[in-house]
Amino acid sequence: MRSSLTPLGPTVSRDRIITCFPKWYTPNACLQLKEHFHGQVNAACQRRNTGTVGLSLSKVVVVGDLYVGKTSLIHRFCKNVFDHDYKATIGVDFEIERFEIVGIPYSLQIWDTAGQEKFKCIASAYYRGAQVIITAFDLTDMQTLEHTRQWLEDALRENEPGSCFVFLVGTKKDLLSGAACEQAEVEAMHLANEMQAEYWSVSAKTGENVKPFFSRVAALAFEQSVLRDLERRSSARLQVGNGDLIRMEGDPPETQESKRLSSLGCC
Ligand SMILES: Nc1nc2c(ncn2[C@@H]2O[C@H](COP(=O)(O)OP(=O)(O)OP(=O)(O)O)[C@@H](O)[C@H]2O)c(=O)[nH]1
Numbered sequence: 210m211r212s213s214l215t216p217l218g219p220t221v222s223r224d225r226i227i228t229c230f231p232k233w234y235t236p237n238a239c240l241q242l243k244e245h246f247h248g249q250v251n252a253a254c255q256r257r258n259t260g261t262v263g264l265s266l267s268k269v270v271v272v273g274d275l276y277v278g279k280t281s282l283i284h285r286f287c288k289n290v291f292d293h294d295y296k297a298t299i300g301v302d303f304e305i306e307r308f309e310i311v312g313i314p315y316s317l318q319i320w321d322t323a324g325q326e327k328f329k330c331i332a333s334a335y336y337r338g339a340q341v342i343i344t345a346f347d348l349t350d351m352q353t354l355e356h357t358r359q360w361l362e363d364a365l366r367e368n369e370p371g372s373c374f375v376f377l378v379g380t381k382k383d384l385l386s387g388a389a390c391e392q393a394e395v396e397a398m399h400l401a402n403e404m405q406a407e408y409w410s411v412s413a414k415t416g417e418n419v420k421p422f423f424s425r426v427a428a429l430a431f432e433q434s435v436l437r438d439l440e441r442r443s444s445a446r447l448q449v450g451n452g453d454l455i456r457m458e459g460d461p462p463e464t465q466e467s468k469r470l471s472s473l474g475c476c
């Protein structure tokens with residue numbers, strides 16, 4: 210079903226419309242324990258005063274070992290499909306997914322990178338400018354969890370410190386029984402806290418938690434984009450108000466000219 214709630218942009222499918230702040234997976238490893246969008250963000254959306262946020266794309270980069278299920282996770286979310294056969298990603302690929310958040314059109318550009326070592330240098334060229342880094346590991350292979358530290362370090366190196374939201378995602382949840390899953394999650398949450406990441410367990414095969422996870426990614430990135438935009442515009446206004454933009458260093462040109470003339474003995 211399609212919605213045409215917003216007069217500003219093209220329509221998005223109903224399950225990409227976010228009106229309330231999506232909930233975390235677990236409060237034990239979560240980036241923000243809150244239930245609502247920031248008041249300033251709500252107000253800006255209601256006034257449709259979100260600057261360039263509705264027009265630009267936020268970059269999301271998915272990293273992790275080969276075979277952990279990065280492509281499957283993205284394809285389940287963006288195309289609602291699942292393929293049992295493994296086709297290694299060569300270099301990088303991306304999908305653009307459109308949302309409507311508190312009435313404002315918003316898009317994520319989701320970059321799928323290759324986990325194979327031989328493609329790492331191609332993939333890492335695309336890490337720059339990420340607003341969100343998703344580090345994925347396979348819940349049935351705890352070695353892949355250990356490797357997420359290195360994947361994250363590599364991705365963060367290409368970005369400004371403190372500028373990215375980090376998620377740690379355990380994949381293939383359908384392959385584990387309740388107790389085994391819980392055990393893997395405890396280890397993963399511990400690491401997520403060290404990484405200052407939010408933790409999620411998902412299954413691309415069954416689709417479990419896939420939409421709630423990406424809704425959470427979109428909402429956090431959207432809120433940050435709106436707040437940054439508001440801050441940028443208000444500091445630009447302040448600068449104009451204080452005259453900082455037109456204040457000049459040193460003497461004004463007419464004073465410099467009269468000094469030059471007086472040094473020549475003309476005045
Ligand atoms: N049972 C199950 N299998 C999965 C799941 N997600 C992925 N797989 C399988 O795991 C294998 C690897 O999945 P991919 O998504 O190609 O892995 P990848 O991380 O993109 O691998 P690279 O592109 O080489 O980095 C495939 O055979 C998938 O069918 C899942 O949630 N459950």
Ligand SMILES: [Mg+2]
Nearest residue numbers: 279280297298
């Ligand atoms: Mg892949």
